[in-house]
Amino acid sequence: MTKNEKISTSRLGLSAGRVDYVFFGSDIFRGSAYGKGHPLNIARVWPVIDLCRILNWLPDEYYQAVEPASPEQLNLFHDMSYIRALQMAERDQALQDADMQRYRIGLDNNPIFADVYRRPATAAAASLMAADALFESRVKTAFNPSGGTHHGMPDKANGFCFVNDPALAILRLLLKGAQKVAYVDIDAHHPDGVQAHLSGDERVQLWSIHEKNRWPRTGQLGDSGEGFARNFTLERGAGNDELLRCMDQYILPEVARFAPEYIVLQAGCDGLQDDPQSGLVFSNNGYWQAAEKVLGLNKPTLVLGGGGYNPISTARAWAGLWGLISGNDPYQCDLPETASRLLAGLEWSHRWARNKPRRWFERLYDDASS
Ligand SMILES: [Zn+2]
Numbered sequence: 001m002t003k004n005e006k007i008s009t010s011r012l013g014l015s016a017g018r019v020d021y022v023f024f025g026s027d028i029f030r031g032s033a034y035g036k037g038h039p040l041n042i043a044r045v046w047p048v049i050d051l052c053r054i055l056n057w058l059p060d061e062y063y064q065a066v067e068p069a070s071p072e073q074l075n076l077f078h079d080m081s082y083i084r085a086l087q088m089a090e091r092d093q094a095l096q097d098a099d100m101q102r103y104r105i106g107l108d109n110n111p112i113f114a115d116v117y118r119r120p121a122t123a124a125a126a127s128l129m130a131a132d133a134l135f136e137s138r139v140k141t142a143f144n145p146s147g148g149t150h151h152g153m154p155d156k157a158n159g160f161c162f163v164n165d166p167a168l169a170i171l172r173l174l175l176k177g178a179q180k181v182a183y184v185d186i187d188a189h190h191p192d193g194v195q196a197h198l199s200g201d202e203r204v205q206l207w208s209i210h211e212k213n214r215w216p217r218t219g220q221l222g223d224s225g226e227g228f229a230r231n232f233t234l235e236r237g238a239g240n241d242e243l244l245r246c247m248d249q250y251i252l253p254e255v256a257r258f259a260p261e262y263i264v265l266q267a268g269c270d271g272l273q274d275d276p277q278s279g280l281v282f283s284n285n286g287y288w289q290a291a292e293k294v295l296g297l298n299k300p301t302l303v304l305g306g307g308g309y310n311p312i313s314t315a316r317a318w319a320g321l322w323g324l325i326s327g328n329d330p331y332q333c334d335l336p337e338t339a340s341r342l343l344a345g346l347e348w349s350h351r352w353a354r355n356k357p358r359r360w361f362e363r364l365y366d367d368a369s370s
Pocket residue numbers: 187188189268270306307308
């Protein structure tokens with residue numbers, strides 16, 4: 001048993017009993033980021049934690065701090081040579097040219113930063129730990145907003161993702177003996193890494209709804225991957241109605257028919273109208289309703305983050321998601337002044353930050369009438 005496996009069984013504060021929900025996080029996400037000019041050079045996880053604490057939605061007993069996963073744990077999905085390259089990049093803050101080319105570390109917007117191994121390895125540890133907790137019935141719904149890095153490949157970085165934590169969580173569940181795992185992805189981008197490597201396993205069924213013709217341009221309508229993937233595409237400009245219609249007409253009935261033992265929900269929020277990385281225009285209300293429908297299937301569920309490139313809308317969306325998980329109502333949540341100050345203090349150099357609507361600081365929801 002590795003050190004981290006020990007942590008996963010003994011240090012989870014919930015091991016003695018069963019709780020309905022748990023939030024996985026780490027102080028590592030308060031530290032370094034991807035570097036100047038990168039879309040992910042924004043605070044994404046700690047503002048969610050702090051916002052939930054301000055709202056009294058996150059008592060200590062529902063929060064689980066996580067340590068980075070070991071290379072052996074990551075090896076469940078990733079090649080050991082790739083993991084070693086990632087560790088080397090972190091140690092030296094550089095990589096030899098041939099390794100950069102081979103592993104795409106330090107290239108393609110996958111920059112080498114201070115904790116380029118430990119940070120994604122921590123997000124992965126949270127998903128692995130969550131998979132264990134779900135399998136052992138210690139928790140009903142697990143939330144890991146640092147996860148959802150669905151583009152990662154076994155042997156290379158891809159689309160800002162160094163480690164593929166959704167794939168790791170699914171593989172961990174299968175390794176433990178799960179026979180039916182559903183993966184539902186509502187991020188604006190197609191989960192190419194997850195589909196390429198898990199859609200050929202009949203124990204896993206994948207559903208994704210994403211923007212048509214957006215990077216990585218895989219996952220066209222009708223693409224079933226290696227057999228067990230379902231892809232739905234939305235036109236640029238599509239909003240809540242299109243998202244919820246697709247959920248109601250296709251995804252939910254199909255997931256229900258599959259009757260999974262476990263669900264992994266990748267809830268990237270880059271399809272929000274306030275997010276600059278897609279042409280989709282969901283509001284928080286629609287995004288939460290989509291997630292709520294999946295949670296309503298009432299299966300042990302791992303809820304992950306994913307894309308989210310406006311620090312303010314991401315914090316609001318994911319705090320609200322935790323609200324849904326933890327039995328609090330985000331649809332009517334007006335923000336106290338401490339929360340407004342927290343959001344107003346988040347740095348964002350994007351041109352969209354020049355005109356910040358007041359609702360970003362006044363409330364969690366977007367649509368007042370919902
Ligand atoms: Zn995305």
